[in-house]
Amino acid sequence: MHSGSEHKEFFFEEHAVGYFENQLPSSPGQYRYMPFRGPGHLRLVEALASSGSQRCYYVIEGEKHYFTVLKAPSHGVLLVHAHMPIKVNAITPDSTSYARNSAQPKPSVSNGVCVSSQSPPCFSLVFRV
Numbered sequence: 001m002h003s004g005s006e007h008k009e010f011f012f013e014e015h016a017v018g019y020f021e022n023q024l025p026s027s028p029g030q031y032r033y034m035p036f037r038g039p040g041h042l043r044l045v046e047a048l049a050s051s052g053s054q055r056c057y058y059v060i061e062g063e064k065h066y067f068t069v070l071k072a073p074s075h076g077v078l079l080v081h082a083h084m085p086i087k088v089n090a091i092t093p094d095s096t097s098y099a100r101n102s103a104q105p106k107p108s109v110s111n112g113v114c115v116s117s118q119s120p121p122c123f124s125l126v127f128r129v
Helices: 039-051
Strands: 009-012 015-020 030-033 054-060 063-074 079-080 085-093 095-096 108-110 114-115 126-127
Touching: 009 039, 015 039, 030 114, 079 126
Parallel strands: 085 126
Antiparallel strands: 009 015, 009 054, 015 030, 030 079, 054 063, 063 079, 063 126, 085 095, 108 114
8 A cells, every 4th residue: 555545445345456546536527546456356247247336435534435436437436426424323234324403304225235315325324443
């Protein structure tokens, strides 16, 4: 890992995938990244090929920020879907508890993908670790 890349490292499942070369995903678009050699990158690429979009995350100040990767159009590039941060108090396999001050309508989740009538239709979850 290169100096200064720690704060731009991101994960798939619990495995490090790589680090973003410039900025962290904060809006829809393509983001350049440097992949790590290891199970995280391999699993992400395989999951994208077999199942479509996947959820990844990065950590800032002890909080996980999730984003959706739609595809990897070329080596070292990810196409990221729009998302917006929503703080989460607790997560269980069958329910989500949103922060009390959230004015956003509760989206539904289908096969791990956020479905919402609002624009943008996806969001990121923030966990305290």
